[in-house]
Amino acid sequence: MIEIKELYKSFDTAGTTVHAVENVSLDIEAGDVYGIVGYSGAGKSTLVRCINLLERPDSGSIRVEGFGTIRCARGSAFCTPEGGAEQPLSEKQLKTLRRDMGMIFQHFNLLDRSTVFDNIAYPLKHSGRSRAEIKARVLELLDLVELRDKINAYPSQLSGGQKQRVAIARALANNPRILLSDEATSALDPDATESILRLLQDLNRKLNLTIVLITHEMAVVKAICGKVAVMENGRVVEQGNVYDVFSEPQANITRKFVDSSSGLGRINKLIDQHANVLSGGGTLIRLTYNKDCVGESLISEVSRRFGVNMNILLGSLELLQGSPLGGLIVLVEGSMDARREAIAFLCEHNVIVEVIEHG
Numbered sequence: 606m607i608e609i610k611e612l613y614k615s616f617d618t619a620g621t622t623v624h625a626v627e628n629v630s631l632d633i634e635a636g637d638v639y640g641i642v643g644y645s646g647a648g649k650s651t652l653v654r655c656i657n658l659l660e661r662p663d664s665g666s667i668r669v670e671g672f673g674t675i676r677c678a679r680g681s682a683f684c685t686p687e688g689g690a691e692q693p694l695s696e697k698q699l700k701t702l703r704r705d706m707g708m709i710f711q712h713f714n715l716l717d718r719s720t721v722f723d724n725i726a727y728p729l730k731h732s733g734r735s736r737a738e739i740k741a742r743v744l745e746l747l748d749l750v751e752l753r754d755k756i757n758a759y760p761s762q763l764s765g766g767q768k769q770r771v772a773i774a775r776a777l778a779n780n781p782r783i784l785l786s787d788e789a790t791s792a793l794d795p796d797a798t799e800s801i802l803r804l805l806q807d808l809n810r811k812l813n814l815t816i817v818l819i820t821h822e823m824a825v826v827k828a829i830c831g832k833v834a835v836m837e838n839g840r841v842v843e844q845g846n847v848y849d850v851f852s853e854p855q856a857n858i859t860r861k862f863v864d865s866s867s868g869l870g871r872i873n874k875l876i877d878q879h880a881n882v883l884s885g886g887g888t889l890i891r892l893t894y895n896k897d898c899v900g901e902s903l904i905s906e907v908s909r910r911f912g913v914n915m916n917i918l919l920g921s922l923e924l925l926q927g928s929p930l931g932g933l934i935v936l937v938e939g940s941m942d943a944r945r946e947a948i949a950f951l952c953e954h955n956v957i958v959e960v961i962e963h964g
């Protein structure tokens with residue numbers, strides 16, 4: 606649906622250059638809910654703004670299925686329509702591209718002096734539709750986001766979640782195939798977040814809407830994304846299926862994100878607070894569960910077989926896409942040889958074992 610290749614975007618401010626997006630390549634398939642996660646400043650917003658050319662990439666290309674390929678080089682943009690020849694990108698093509706991509710934001714960006722009806726009708730102006738057609742479309746959209754009773758309300762009379770529903774309806778007014786969501790739930794309380802995520806998931810299924818979802822919150826990715834890219838310093842450091850990325854994170858930053866949302870993030874604090882957990886000569890290990898193995902059942906077997914104590918200090922387990930995800934932090938006590946054998950045994954049984962510290 607969207608194929609991004611070797612995209613670069615930098616900003617020059619006050620004599621310094623910020624490389625906001627550096628060599629990003631992504632492949633987003635039709636119908637995906639594709640998460641892009643990273644801390645503040647990672648380049649997520651710049652990347653998504655490059656996708657609909659609100660920001661002009663310095664270089665790289667973006668292919669959008671059914672539209673064509675946009676190639677940027679040295680500040681200029683060119684378009685190769687599907688089956689056509691490359692030419693400078695025209696205003697008309699840019700409009701067509703943007704029509705196909707709705708966008709929602711953290712702060713909703715509604716027109717405060719306009720009613721819900723007028724906010725949603727706004728993008729339908731100049732679309733060649735009659736007033737009656739516009740009204741029918743707005744009502745249809747209000748039903749879609751379950752907000753018909755607020756048709757005459759002003760944004761100030763709505764809750765955050767309701768405002769985002771209006772913004773979603775407005776973004777979908779022209780039947781885009783793609784929805785770009787930039788931190789759409791970041792200003793919402795947990796209940797509203799949950800209901801907006803459910804709505805996005807419904808829209809994805811009902812309309813086969815492809816969603817690119819930017820967030821700094823892991824929980825959001827876990828809730829509705831099928832694929833994820835992790836960004837740091839303008840680069841995509843890891844990408845793939847959500848379960849694969851979160852069950853075996855490769856990059857440090859991904860591990861940090863995973864830990865922050867799983868409870869195992871407390872391990873560092875635990876080690877600091879209990880420097881003495883190791884004073885008795887134990888080995889602190891982390892066992893990671895994956896699809897094929899839940900480590901817990903092996904714990905008692907290992908302790909019997911090798912005569913070691915396996916003290917579970919922290920545990921976390923959740924289901925992600927129907928498979929177990931999580932792990933245990935275990936203090937292994939016993940002779941050095943027994944500890945080594947125990948760890949080797951766990952490794953042989955498909956548990957990912959990581960030695961955190963030897964006492």
Ligand SMILES: Nc1ncnc2c1ncn2[C@@H]1O[C@H](COP(=O)(O)OP(=O)(O)O)[C@@H](O)[C@H]1O
Binds near residue numbers: 643645647651652
């Ligand atoms: N218009 C701009 N001018 C200058 N610097 C910018 C601009 N937009 C973004 N940046 C810089 O680019 C980097 C990435 O920003 P952004 O894409 O907003 O990150 P994120 O959305 O992940 O928080 C930051 O260092 C930010 O300060």
Ligand SMILES: [Mg+2]
Binds near residue numbers: 650651788
């Ligand atoms: Mg941002």
